[in-house]
Amino acid sequence: MFQEECRLAYVMDRLHLLRSRGITSVEVRADEQLAHTQRYTAQVARTVWSTGGCTSRYQDADGVASTDRPAASLAYRRAIRRFDPEPYELRTAAAPAAGVGPVNRPPRGVTRAVSTPTSHPRQTLRDLSRESSMSTTLPTSYRPTSEHPSLCQVAVSVIDLARTERWFREGLGFWPAGGARARMRGPLASVVQGLPRVASTCWWLVGRNEWFQLEMFQFERPLARLMPPDRTPNDIGYSRIGVWVADFDETLIRLARLASPPLTAPVGPPGARRACVRNPDGVFVEIMEDDPLGGAAGSAARATCSVALRSVTLSVPDLARSAAFFDGLGLARSAAALRAPEHESLWGLPGAQTRSAVYQAGDVLVEAVQYLDPVGRDRPADHRISDQGILNIAFGARSRRDHDDLYQRACRAGAVPNSKPRHLPGGGVVYVNDPQQFSVELLWMSAKSDKHWGFSAKPADRRPKADTHAIEQTVRIAAPVQAAWDVITDHDNMASWLGIGSARRIVDGTPGRDGRGSQRLLKLPGTTATEQVVTFEPPTIYRYRVINGSPFVCHQGEISLRADGDETELTWTIRFRPKVVGSGHLLRIGLSVALGRVLRSGLKPHVEIGHATHSGT
Incomplete structure (x- = not known):
């Protein structure tokens, strides 16, 4: 029963892929069928069905044993827990012309390249190698040579x-x-x-x-x-x-x-x-x-x-x-x-x-x-x-x-x-x-x-992230976008709304001194950090990274501004990876609270008061 449940899950996963990508037929590639048979033959040769010295219903007239899972049941489950399209030829109702194909989502393949044969191993042990070598239409793997890399x-x-x-x-x-x-x-x-x-x-x-x-x-x-x-x-x-x-x-x-x-x-x-x-x-x-x-x-x-x-x-x-x-x-x-x-x-x-x-x-x-x-x-x-x-x-x-x-x-x-x-x-x-x-x-x-090593498609979540944690805070400011932009991109006066420490520009950027490539030195309680602007698109978005002095790894930030009538919606996102494994959750909570306080108690009133003073309202 366990084995049948594994097979059913595998088939359902395949049907989901067919439906989502408009595929009408699935056929095991002959080279993958041959590779599977060779792996199977090597595995079954080490089992009791082949080495026990007796005959059984698992063996044919020539003494060749065949079983659909020569390994443990859990290994079988792991091998087919997801449908991997890599070993198959997938066809749609109308085959695309050479060089043309529809836009599609990537497959939900897994890291294991495991195929399920289309025929019983007993039928393929003798014949598959001969059939694949005789055919002139079977797909072949691209094999570069030293002469033509x-x-x-x-x-x-x-x-x-x-x-x-x-x-x-x-x-x-x-x-x-x-x-x-x-x-x-x-x-x-x-x-x-x-x-x-x-x-x-x-x-x-x-x-x-x-x-x-x-x-x-x-x-x-x-x-x-x-x-x-x-x-x-x-x-x-x-x-x-x-x-x-x-x-x-x-x-x-x-x-x-x-x-x-x-x-x-x-x-x-x-x-x-x-x-x-x-x-x-x-x-x-x-x-x-x-x-x-x-x-x-x-x-x-x-x-x-x-x-x-x-x-x-x-x-x-x-x-x-x-x-x-x-x-x-x-x-x-x-x-x-x-x-x-x-x-x-x-x-x-x-x-x-x-x-x-x-x-x-x-x-x-x-x-x-x-x-x-x-x-x-x-x-x-x-x-x-x-x-x-x-x-x-x-x-x-x-x-x-x-x-x-x-x-x-x-x-x-x-x-x-x-x-x-x-x-x-x-x-x-x-x-x-x-x-x-x-x-x-x-x-x-x-x-x-x-x-x-990255030559076969895999799900997007099957890879390590450069930054593993993120926080985001949004504040509504009663001032136009340009007024908020002028404040957040003025490195030398940043400390006036941060509320702590000091800040000054140490490297000029472009366009303008506070633009892309500019660097600011922040002196905060217990640390000194250098931030660099990496994207500068006035007056809606700029991104920065911490290049020195951060308590995190891959520490980056993004500030985006969106006009809403005469007001501005400002969103500040910070992403990072903690240096100490397991500390990310607490650091994320603390940093989120601090950022929210800076935006609502520091930046928002600073921009609104400055705009009111400048406009005379």
Whole structure:
């Protein structure tokens, strides 16, 4: 009865997915069926049904034992507690054309890649291997080689992990794929990334690509330095990414709701339009209605995902040196045209004179561009990969042997590694710096490890948060929005409504001295803290982070203002992670009480009295 209940729950979970995503048929992929059978055969060979030395109804005429659960009942329950779509082919009533698919919510998959066979093991033990090898239509896993490596990752350093992830997920349609915190700190992570005492929280996202992830780091150490506000795509460094989307117009609408409208009007005829936006970290993102790769097959498990990453662009000082490096890695020059000269106007460089080389690395195009006019500015002398923006790209292999060969190719092409390659069970990694000091990651990973390292979709709640606690207080102020904005953004006079301590601006920002990048020094009873403004959008919203002296980790705040007639509704949100495990609840209560008191007894009367005095009422 327990076993039947487990199966029923599994079937109901699958039916829920089918209904929510409009799927009409589900079929186990042949490669997953074969893998399941091989796992089953190995497990049952160790059981009493095979080793007991006697015959039973569990064995066929050849002595081959078969049972649907060769492990413990609880293990069986854990294995099928949720339906995982990864091992299946999912089809809708009208199969989408190549490169086109409906917008869908990500699957409710679990971390285990466990499939339920469509036939009884007794029927597949002898036949499945022969049938799969004879078929020419069965799906096969994408397998990059050292001779032709795949670009499997673009990594980004972000200021606010939750905000950036939401932008990619809700705005573009990427699916969550898990995350890590413990693995992204400590001596090994420092050696690999070449950063001192590194500590970060990392989240992954996947799209329709066969083997690719977006990797986002929120660094605690070293703290990510803000992207310069005047950065342009011709400045030296990783410049932009390009994504194909299933619904161009709907994507632009969603991005506009997330405060990322196109920088210019779209360019191109219907069906081949392009637009460019900037994400919350200032990264230029090109939106493509047409697929430059003609609708690459992508992942069968994510066929309904509405987005695929198609390009990453490097603005380089010397195209010949970049081309020599990529040629040395084994990348093939692309026959696909990535863009036309008029597309330069999308990111504010109309008429730009460039030379470029485009390579195909799996189902992603890598573009190296040298801007001849206007010439881009070089990176700061103290640049490090943790600075806000694209930090590196990764080329992947599926075996350690191929990875070793790829690593040797990179070194022969002039790359300098941060360390020797580091290997773990099922994977390995090394960061290298190319001859022009672009960070490039070389990794290898077995297919079984994909689900542990962010290459398979997972529920959004199955990942560690950078900040684990939040408080929010709202106050209504009898004054217009501009009056409240002028008070809360005046760093030097902040102490007048805080009621305790002192405050002063120590670094000027832009636009204006109190704008983005500005820093204020707060001296409060028992502590001194430095806060930095990271978003400044007059007169409705600004965000800040505590960069020094906070009793918390990943301490960030947001103040938003909304006009309501002649009055203002002000909402202040604070997010943080406690340094002492288990102390967050009490700290959240105390901080919430203190913030409410400051807003109602300090800020509100200060703004109202000041406005009345200034207006003469």
